[in-house]
Amino acid sequence: MIAPPLAHEVLRISTAGSVDDGKSTLIGRLLYDSKAIPDDQYEAIQRVSDGAEINLALLTDGLRAEREQQITIDVAYRYFSTDKRRFIIADTPGHAQYTRNMVTGASTADLAIILVDARNGILNQSKRHAVIAGLLRVPRVVVAVNKMDLVDFDEGVFRRIEEEFRAFASPLGVAHLDFIPISALRGDNVVDRSGSMPWYDGPSVLEFLESVPVEGLSSDGAFRLPVQCVIRPNQDFRGFAGRVASGSLRVGEEIEVARTGLRSRVTSVLSADGSSSVGLAGDSVVVTLADEIDVSRGDLLFRPAERVEVTTAFEATVCWMGEQPLQVGKSYVLAHGTSEAPAVVRRVVYRLDVETLDREVSAGLALNEIGRVEISASRPLFFDLYGQNRSTGSLILIDPATNVPVAAGMVTRTHLSSSSVSASSGAVVLLSGFEPEVLEQVEDLVSASGHRTVLLSPASFEAQGLDFGLALRVGRLFASSGTVVLVADPFGVLGDSEGGLRVSAGEVGDALGVFRLVQGALSA
């Protein structure tokens, strides 16, 4: 008998806010009002809080240095639960120099809460948080507009912030964005709905957290199992242990090993209680196979129909976390799934200004900077694009001299030298009359949405001795194997007879508009 899939009851939240915008107070409120703070902890912070107002930040800022400087230094994890759900909060500091902590918290989050001080509006810090949540593909972002009591609970203030924030966040790829007006200190709209803001008819923060769908791990996606170790108690049993990164696996199905291309049939999927049934996303399992094929730590098991990208060279968005800046050409250790390989950064494609979203030319990346880079690994790695799979699309770079992780990376594009074909749908899109910058933005948006993407411009194909017609034919070839081929037609010379989706600058003004059309065509 197959056990019914278990629902996800845990919501992982990352919080971020600037200094003094009341983030810790909000968390403290959630914990205290949902009765998750034990009395002795509450008394302990009462003991050390100076002044009449209780400093709830003392609940989460536990380190000596944090209390001395009255700032949050490190990610702190807090737990609370209600009748409906349990919650894990990664409370991340808002200081600019600690961006890496924010990325850390966001990497496993199902939802990000961003605090905005109603009096100050959207500061650069808040923008930084929104960009990081978007890059890290946190499925949901909720903006808590705090200190509404200090702006007389004025709806106009709240709506202006909402409007401005939506405008900034629209190109970031945040799937769901919500806004809640609160006063963390007074408790308005934190647990209970506030009577002070009759113009707001939405949920309180806690009601929102309790009811919002969890979109973390998906058992619907392609099956991926990074192998952690081989279990071999005796000659008769050889099992491959790992945690299902996505999708699901059942007895009798055929799987392939990414490194070798060898295939076999699954004879059992053992869960932690030893029963043989089905492995769902997130489950730690042991898989046995019908054939004695070579499988070891670092290998990836998948279904032959759901191809994985096997590549040595690829593009990734990285957040630099090292004290020493990124050095092009230096050897780092790349860790991904359960495998490691020496790798070099070949080139910095651009550095991203996370407050303006401008792309800047840069030779390297310094601590807390984010950029797009090209990476070459010394042997093939097995990836999905991060937009498709947060688990198999993520990586870290480790400095081999210090053993400290210096970068968090999200694979945005695998190169055409890849030996494999993506299962996603491809298309040829003719883009007439757009400026080169717009074309690049379209390319990045499509690529970031999880499609393997290539941009053919006259400059690129003429250098290869191709004309428009030939370039189009090559493009269709790639499209048939799952690539989205963007063909730049700056002067609008191609006729409708060429086929494919055609978008011209006269009809759609900006990259986002083009991207939406492409998305529509692909899902049609």
Next chain:
Amino acid sequence: MIDVVERPQLDAGLHALESEAIYVIREVFGQFERPIILFSGGKDSIVLAHLAARAFAPARLPFRLLHIDTGHNFEETLTYRDRFAEEIRADVVVRKVQDLIDAGRLAEEPGPHPSRNGLQTVTLLEALGELRADAALGGARRDEEKARAKERFFSHRDRHGQWDPKAQRPELWNLFNGRKHSGEHFRVFPLSNWTELDIWRYIAAREIPMPSLYFSHRRPVIRRQGVLYADTPFTYPLPGETVEELDVRFRTIGDATCTGAVESRARTIEEVIVELGLTRVTERNTRGDDKRSEAAMEDRKRQGYF
């Protein structure tokens, strides 16, 4: 007619925590050469060892259990330890604080009821060095205490066994980085995301036998600074203190000199869970060792404590 065996089903939350812990334990096996499990006989280390045994089934647990014996044990702990190890087919290594004191390498704290907490850290670090352990798995949870709320799953220790909370390595997604220089080691905490209630609910669901100390029993105790200490050869009444007979149980089990009891009538796992659902005090409140200062746990952890 098919005979259906009813298995206790874990709820979704416990199932996710179990899978996460097993993933972390297998990463330790995959990345280190000589990992050991720190085993105190307390509920967290029992659950940890139980999960480790599950992680490698049907093969045998590839790690040994290390018990640092302060000499101030409850007798039940030692009996339980040996029986439990036998059940999960694990080898136990015991290293005693007393041996280092006898050898003149450690000195007892002055005054009545000396705590062997500090001495325990020295014994632990020596044992890790002697066993050349490159990873020590512990049952610590982030919900226990503020300093532990900042701890990583894979927590780096320098060659002196010290923790530097301000220079912790970033830990992203499920990519755990165990790279280190020789002489350094890692503390690994697979139960990081568990709460005290999760531990008990898991014990109930997986039907793990527990030491009797965790359940209500009548015992002579001494009330001292709000903590109930058992009347033992190491914790005896001081002048002016009296011994009371009370129905108590222990929420944490460690060295008897710093482990307090709570008044309780919970005699079964289910009753303990009901009691925890009502309680408004953390378990560390029964630990005398945490009450020494506001940052007592952080300071001990920096030096290499569990």
